[in-house]
Amino acid sequence: MDTQRVASRRRVLGGVAGLGAALMTERLTAMAQSGTPTSEGEWTFTDDLGVTVTLPSMPTKIVADVNAAAPLWDFGIAPIAVSGWTVDTPASWGNVDPNTPVINAVAGAPEPSIEALIELGAELFVTIAWAPDDIWSFTSTEAYQQTNQIVPVVAISVVGTADKNMQRFIDLATALGADLGSEEITAAKARFDASVESFKSVAAEKADITSMFGSFPVEGAEWYAAFSPDWSDLSWYRELGMNIVDPDVEVGEFWEFVSKEEAVKYPTDVFFQSARAGGMSLEQMQAEPLISQHPAVKAEQVGPWNQDFILSYQGLADALDAMIATLSVAEKVTE
Numbered sequence: 001m002d003t004q005r006v007a008s009r010r011r012v013l014g015g016v017a018g019l020g021a022a023l024m025t026e027r028l029t030a031m032a033q034s035g036t037p038t039s040e041g042e043w044t045f046t047d048d049l050g051v052t053v054t055l056p057s058m059p060t061k062i063v064a065d066v067n068a069a070a071p072l073w074d075f076g077i078a079p080i081a082v083s084g085w086t087v088d089t090p091a092s093w094g095n096v097d098p099n100t101p102v103i104n105a106v107a108g109a110p111e112p113s114i115e116a117l118i119e120l121g122a123e124l125f126v127t128i129a130w131a132p133d134d135i136w137s138f139t140s141t142e143a144y145q146q147t148n149q150i151v152p153v154v155a156i157s158v159v160g161t162a163d164k165n166m167q168r169f170i171d172l173a174t175a176l177g178a179d180l181g182s183e184e185i186t187a188a189k190a191r192f193d194a195s196v197e198s199f200k201s202v203a204a205e206k207a208d209i210t211s212m213f214g215s216f217p218v219e220g221a222e223w224y225a226a227f228s229p230d231w232s233d234l235s236w237y238r239e240l241g242m243n244i245v246d247p248d249v250e251v252g253e254f255w256e257f258v259s260k261e262e263a264v265k266y267p268t269d270v271f272f273q274s275a276r277a278g279g280m281s282l283e284q285m286q287a288e289p290l291i292s293q294h295p296a297v298k299a300e301q302v303g304p305w306n307q308d309f310i311l312s313y314q315g316l317a318d319a320l321d322a323m324i325a326t327l328s329v330a331e332k333v334t335e
Contacts, residue, residue, distance in 0.1 A: 045175050048157035048168060049129055055152070058177060059123035063103070063112060065137040067308070068126040068156060070094035071166065074312030075173035075185065081120055083112035084127075084137055091275065091308040094315055110137045114150055122151045126172070129155035158311075161236040162319075166311040188313035195320040196240065202328050203241030209330050212245045212266055213305050214255070215274035216291055218284065223291075224274075225256045225266060233309050233319060242323070263290040270330050271296035272305035272323075299333040301326070 043058040064072060065084035072079060073096045081101040086092040103116035112125065125147060127137040135155050138144040147153060156168045174180060213226040213234055225247035228234035231254070238244050245268050247256030258265055271294065273279055280288075285297045296302055303326025309319040 043175070045154060045172065047154045049135075049155050051153075051155070053124070053152040053154055055123065058175075061121050061123045062126060062176070063117060063120065063122045063124070063151070064126040065110065065128060066092045066096070067128050067136065068169075069096050069100070070310045071169040071312040071315065072126065072173055072176075073097075074188065074310065074314050075170060075180070076178040076182065077173050077176050079126070080122070081112075081116065083110060085110045086308060089276070089308055091306050094310040094312070109139060111139065111143045112137070112147060114146060117147070117150050125151045125153045127153065127155050128158045130157075130159060158232050160232060161239055162232045162309065162311060162316055163236055165232055166313075166316060169311050185313065188317070192313035192317045195317040195324070199237075199242075199320045199324055200240050202324050203237075203243075206327050206330060207241065207243055208332055209270060209327065210243050210245050210268040210334060211270040211272060211327070212268040212296075213272045213274075215276065215278075216260070216263075216280045216285055216288075217278050218280055219278065221260055222257045223260055223263065225258055227251075227254055227256065230254045233316075237323060242327070260288070260290060263288070264294050267295045267334050269296060269299070269333050270301045270303060270326060272303050272326070275304045275306045276308075295333045299331065301330045301333065303327075 042054055042056055044052060044054040046052040062072070062077065062079045063081045063083070064079040066082040066087050067084060069079045069082045070093060073094065078097070079100065081103045082096065083102065083104045084092075087102045087104060101116075103113045103120075105111045105113040117125070125137075127135055129135045135144055135153070136158075137153075138147070144153065154172065156165065156172060158165050170180065179185070213228065213231070214224045216223045226234060227246050227249050228238055228244045229246070229251055234244060245266055247258070247266060249256045273282075273285075280291070282297070282300060282302045285291045285294070285302065291297060304322055306319060306322065309315055
């Protein structure tokens with residue numbers, strides 16, 4: 001598994017993305033199953049890569065990549081430690097207790113420390129994946145195998161659309177003993193359902209308003225235009241009716257890297273700027289001679305895009321509400 005090249009392209013701004021290929025979506029969906037206790041009391045779960053984990057009993061000492069820990073936490077499963085590419089990004093943590101130990105083996109790399117896993121007595125490691133050979137928490141097959149020898153690894157797919165990815169976290173959380181009927185989760189689902197309906201309504205009302213997602217960074221000579229089929233949140237927004245403009249790239253590229261001299265290459269009514277550190281504020285965009293000519297910047301129709309959206313009822317409701325706040329007041333400013 002040589003993920004470094006692909007991961008580095010996604011990690012220009014980091015966060016959660018999806019490969020977006022229909023064939024891969026079908027493949028992972030076909031392989032996915034729910035976890036269940038066996039008749040002998042064993043616990044088993046088949047993940048989205050087709051890997052079946054069987055344990056003597058339901059695991060309680062769970063470690064997770066922070067991008068998997070956040071949705072699990074919202075569904076009532078609290079990992080005892082986290083690791084991953086984005087442990088230094090506050091938005092990745094969601095509602096996870098900030099005092100939860102970070103056990104990256106090496107700074108700047110995602111792999112969990114083998115020594116820490118042993119010391120913690122970890123029984124399960126949960127992460128996310130874009131493809132059978134692209135598991136987010138590992139930069140090589142060797143690193144994956146080394147961890148898997150110590151603690152079984154379960155990977156949840158982030159291919160396709162965010163709502164379906166969330167359902168797989170629900171399946172896993174349920175298998176781990178979560179009470180989906182609790183008052184807190186019931187209220188979160190009601191809020192999520194309401195946000196979905198509100199978003200669909202606003203998207204229909206603003207069907208002529210064009211939007212693009214990406215980032216104008218403070219440093220560097222390029223800006224980044226996101227390709228929505230590769231991002232599971234953006235694919236979902238489009239499915240719900242949002243009018244998204246995509247750059248001219250191939251599936252799996254995630255971004256088009258555009259010279260800042262071509263700041264208006266894709267004129268849209270709204271621009272959703274990545275909320276990641278290093279991105280320009282609206283004021284900084286307006287101060288740049290070329291970027292300030294973008295129609296969305298001129299009209300001050302620039303909203304935040306959290307690439308580290310959480311695949312839970314709470315997290316996706318937050319993401320939708322942020323889109324609604326920007327889109328609901330946007331006006332047509334392009335021809």
